[in-house]
Amino acid sequence: MEITKEKIYRSIAYERKKGFSNSQGLESVFSDFLINQISYLAKNFSINKEKKGFFTSIIDDLKKYDDFCIADRKKIIEKLLDNLEKPSKIKIEEKTIIIPNKEIKKVEINAIKDTKTTSTNWEDYSVQSVKGIGSKLAENLALASIHTLKDLIRYYPRKHLNYLNRTKIKDCKIGDLVTIWGIIKSVTCFTPPNNKNITILTLTVNDGTGKIVTSWFYGGANKYMQEQYKRRFPENAQVLLSGKVKIDSFSKKLAIDKPETEVLGEVEIEESTSLHANRIVPVYPLVEGLNLKWLRRTIKTALDTFSNQIKDPLPEWLKQKYNLLNLPQALNEFHFPNDEELLERARYRLIFDEFFYMQLGFAYKRKLNEVNTKSVVLESNGEYVNKFLEILPFTLTNAQERVFKEISIDLASPKPMSRLVQGDVGSGKTVVAFLTLLMAVQNGFQGSIMAPTEILAEQHFRKFALWGYTLGLKASFLSGSLTKKQKDLALSELESGNTNIVVGTHALIQEDVKFKNLGLVVVDEQHRFGVMQRAELKNKGKNPQVLTMTATPIPRTLALSLHGDLDVSIIDELPPGRKSIDTKVIKGNRQLMWKIIREEVNKGRQAYIVFPLIEESEKITAKAAVVEAKKLQDKIFPEFKIGILHGQMKNSEKEEEMRRFVNKELDILVSTTVIEVGVDVPNATVMVIENAERFGLAQLHQLRGRVGRGSDKSYCLLVTDKMGDISEQRLKIMTETNDGFIIAEQDLKIRGPGEFLGTRQSGLPDLLLADLVRDTAILEFAKKVAKEVIDTDLLLEKEEHFLIKKELYNFFRNNKDYFTS
Numbered sequence: 001m002e003i004t005k006e007k008i009y010r011s012i013a014y015e016r017k018k019g020f021s022n023s024q025g026l027e028s029v030f031s032d033f034l035i036n037q038i039s040y041l042a043k044n045f046s047i048n049k050e051k052k053g054f055f056t057s058i059i060d061d062l063k064k065y066d067d068f069c070i071a072d073r074k075k076i077i078e079k080l081l082d083n084l085e086k087p088s089k090i091k092i093e094e095k096t097i098i099i100p101n102k103e104i105k106k107v108e109i110n111a112i113k114d115t116k117t118t119s120t121n122w123e124d125y126s127v128q129s130v131k132g133i134g135s136k137l138a139e140n141l142a143l144a145s146i147h148t149l150k151d152l153i154r155y156y157p158r159k160h161l162n163y164l165n166r167t168k169i170k171d172c173k174i175g176d177l178v179t180i181w182g183i184i185k186s187v188t189c190f191t192p193p194n195n196k197n198i199t200i201l202t203l204t205v206n207d208g209t210g211k212i213v214t215s216w217f218y219g220g221a222n223k224y225m226q227e228q229y230k231r232r233f234p235e236n237a238q239v240l241l242s243g244k245v246k247i248d249s250f251s252k253k254l255a256i257d258k259p260e261t262e263v264l265g266e267v268e269i270e271e272s273t274s275l276h277a278n279r280i281v282p283v284y285p286l287v288e289g290l291n292l293k294w295l296r297r298t299i300k301t302a303l304d305t306f307s308n309q310i311k312d313p314l315p316e317w318l319k320q321k322y323n324l325l326n327l328p329q330a331l332n333e334f335h336f337p338n339d340e341e342l343l344e345r346a347r348y349r350l351i352f353d354e355f356f357y358m359q360l361g362f363a364y365k366r367k368l369n370e371v372n373t374k375s376v377v378l379e380s381n382g383e384y385v386n387k388f389l390e391i392l393p394f395t396l397t398n399a400q401e402r403v404f405k406e407i408s409i410d411l412a413s414p415k416p417m418s419r420l421v422q423g424d425v426g427s428g429k430t431v432v433a434f435l436t437l438l439m440a441v442q443n444g445f446q447g448s449i450m451a452p453t454e455i456l457a458e459q460h461f462r463k464f465a466l467w468g469y470t471l472g473l474k475a476s477f478l479s480g481s482l483t484k485k486q487k488d489l490a491l492s493e494l495e496s497g498n499t500n501i502v503v504g505t506h507a508l509i510q511e512d513v514k515f516k517n518l519g520l521v522v523v524d525e526q527h528r529f530g531v532m533q534r535a536e537l538k539n540k541g542k543n544p545q546v547l548t549m550t551a552t553p554i555p556r557t558l559a560l561s562l563h564g565d566l567d568v569s570i571i572d573e574l575p576p577g578r579k580s581i582d583t584k585v586i587k588g589n590r591q592l593m594w595k596i597i598r599e600e601v602n603k604g605r606q607a608y609i610v611f612p613l614i615e616e617s618e619k620i621t622a623k624a625a626v627v628e629a630k631k632l633q634d635k636i637f638p639e640f641k642i643g644i645l646h647g648q649m650k651n652s653e654k655e656e657e658m659r660r661f662v663n664k665e666l667d668i669l670v671s672t673t674v675i676e677v678g679v680d681v682p683n684a685t686v687m688v689i690e691n692a693e694r695f696g697l698a699q700l701h702q703l704r705g706r707v708g709r710g711s712d713k714s715y716c717l718l719v720t721d722k723m724g725d726i727s728e729q730r731l732k733i734m735t736e737t738n739d740g741f742i743i744a745e746q747d748l749k750i751r752g753p754g755e756f757l758g759t760r761q762s763g764l765p766d767l768l769l770a771d772l773v774r775d776t777a778i779l780e781f782a783k784k785v786a787k788e789v790i791d792t793d794l795l796l797e798k799e800e801h802f803l804i805k806k807e808l809y810n811f812f813r814n815n816k817d818y819f820t821s
């Protein structure tokens with residue numbers, strides 16, 4: 001509690017110095033920082049009801065901090081101070097504030113805040129400032145979330161059509177992608193006698209050199225609708241068709257397959273200035289009430305009127321060096337390209353911008369951290385590490401060795417380590433973690449490792465206690481479930497320095513935990529912890545080194561976007577001798593699955609059966625799982641002991657059920673997805689996943705990783721009753737590879753980053769054009785440039801960097817929880 005209070009006091013002192021400007025700190029702006037700290041106090045320490053209520057009301061005020069005037073901001077802070085006893089450690093005087101060394105640079109971060117302009121920017125003007133847009137049209141635009149000029153200009157085309165290269169119908173070859181301009185000669189719309197439920201619309205178009213047809217199929221045979229369809233294509237109107245040439249399978253005529261179409265007015269086609277023809281035209285996503293041609297004209301007017309006012313934040317030197325388009329030009333060319341090459345350059349520039357500020361933020365925070373903090377230096381190699389490698393019954397894999405080397409180099413430097421170790425399930429991260437902890441011990445420090453659940457922490461502890469014992473070192477365990485006596489003992493041994501390595505859960509960050517000299521912190525399954533929690537553990541020592549780990553492989557582009565401030569080491573090799581897991585897709589018929597389970601359990605092995613989340617509700621899912629478990633017990637496996645695990649159970653109940661499974665008191669564990677990542681029960685050899693089509697591939701892979709951990713052959717059975725082409729294709733990938741990275745890449749490709757990340761999506765910044773699968777090269781480039789900028793001008797103080805500093809500030813503001821370190 002003292003530490004938190006101290007932080008609160010410090011941040012207030014700093015904010016006061018900054019004139020209550022809601023100053024920008026390293027992690028967030030002042031008000032958000034305070035909200036975090038106070039919530040933490042309210043949650044983690046026993047505080048009476050009255051005080052809790054007070055904290056809640058202060059938090060509500062702080063949420064609106066930005067909207068209050070300075071005088072009111074002061075009042076809120078005074079009120080808080082009145083109710084919070086001063087921390088015992090530091091003396092706070094009203095005027096003179098002692099800012100420790102570490103904070104001095106942070107003060108300068110505020111320079112970024114100061115560049116925020118208060119005057120209204122052209123971008124924030126309402127769309128009604130565009131000639132011709134009144135309140136009615138503005139309402140229509142609002143339906144597409146276009147409110148300001150900026151929204152309008154950044155309403156990017158979903159694609160472009162090149163009407164410059166028109167093909168004559170007589171020159172059309174089957175399979176070519178063509179654009180044809182012609183006159184609509186006839187339109188028919190009818191329901192074929194052999195299928196009363198559809199409507200076929202057919203156009204015949206003539207361009208003077210020949211005829212071509214195109215057809216669309218619609219569900220339903222409503223006469224009124226048919227008239228509507230026909231009305232879109234008036235006879236004798238000019239039309240542009242863009243698509244692939246084929247032969248129509250019914251009429252055997254020359255045809256064009258599902259083309260993009262555009263019906264033109266009578267004169268436009270011949271006008272060289274037309275926005276809609278004779279050029280590369282933008283195609284915008286439309287909503288009800290928006291008309292494509294009108295939108296083109298409107299965006300064009302907006303660009304013509306305002307784009308000369310757009311200031312390009314990128315400095316000249318950068319654009320010249322890397323041959324990047326100017327921002328105003330990029331916007332103009334992206335909407336209304338003069339040619340294909342300019343279109344590509346425009347796209348490149350706009351995507352670059354989306355990545356650049358993200359990477360600049362990472363580079364900035366990282367460099368600042370390097371400048372401000374000096375971590376303890378842990379010299380390489382020595383007795384313990386060597387001795388441990390000798391007693392280990394296996395040799396390290398090449399990947400383990402490489403990753404440990406990378407870690408060792410980091411540790412030997414006072415620059416704070418920011419390394420994330422990614423390793424597929426079973427790749428042997430635990431050994432690497434232990435070796436890293438030994439480096440701390442070797443250098444006379446204590447090491448600590450925090451895991452997200454009690455089961456995982458215990459699992460680590462069992463290994464570390466044994467390994468430690470053989471080396472003459474003491475490992476201890478800390479979790480919420482210890483008795484008072486056990487806990488007191490653990491705490492005192494930690495404080496006295498008797499304990500060399502401590503393994504634990506969140507209990508490690510409780511206030512009463514004190515180390516003698518903590519030199520290294522490992523956070524396992526790091527994404528399960530918040531930024532604050534990781535920081536709390538780190539603060540238990542004096543600038544300890546920090547290593548984070550995760551078993552969830554993510555493709556490089558995502559890693560760069562999510563952990564751009566971290567160095568990533570990948571353990572991309574499994575220990576030798578692993579039996580691959582026999583993965584089968586089971587459609588409907590469960591006989592085979594029951595047979596495999598029965599055989600394995602009769603051999604003394606165990607099985608998991610996992611059910612997916614149904615209807616977004618863990619409650620309903622839990623119920624379904626309970627029903628299924630009962631059915632299995634009564635009808636299929638009366639002779640086996642079946643347990644159940646779901647999210648509606650209390651933590652202690654879950655842990656207990658898990659323990660029974662670990663101790664072989666249960667043969668089969670029926671579970672919802674709450675089953676722990678990282679749970680290691682080598683005796684389990686069957687993983688059944690029901691409704692497998694509902695899971696992401698990465699998730700299936702995680703679940704599959706629960707088996708195949710012993711020396712026996714294991715099975716993963718993906719059960720599905722509903723199969724479409726796509727789910728079949730996805731599940732097939734599972735049967736083809738056991739490599740988590742390949743699976744993750746495929747999964748990202750199939751589902752896109754939003755779904756791929758699912759609940760782990762820690763607020764990836766908005767990407768309008770950039771695509772994390774396609775635009776890897778631009779992302780890498782943006783990272784390089786960002787580093788270059790920060791390396792030459794850490795605080796972005798140069799005049800020419802003024803505008804990117806402002807953009808960066810906006811980026812920090814809009815993506816408050818984004819940065820991980």
Ligand code: ADP
Pocket residue numbers: 394395396397400423424425426427428429430431551575576680
């Ligand atoms: P994870 O990366 O999923 O945490 P673990 O560290 O739990 O994986 O390792 C999985 C299993 O592989 C453990 O039983 C561990 O002892 C074993 N193991 C780790 N490294 C090696 C190695 N180099 N050779 C053989 N077995 C290893």
Ligand code: MG
Pocket residue numbers: 429430551678
């Ligand atoms: Mg592990």
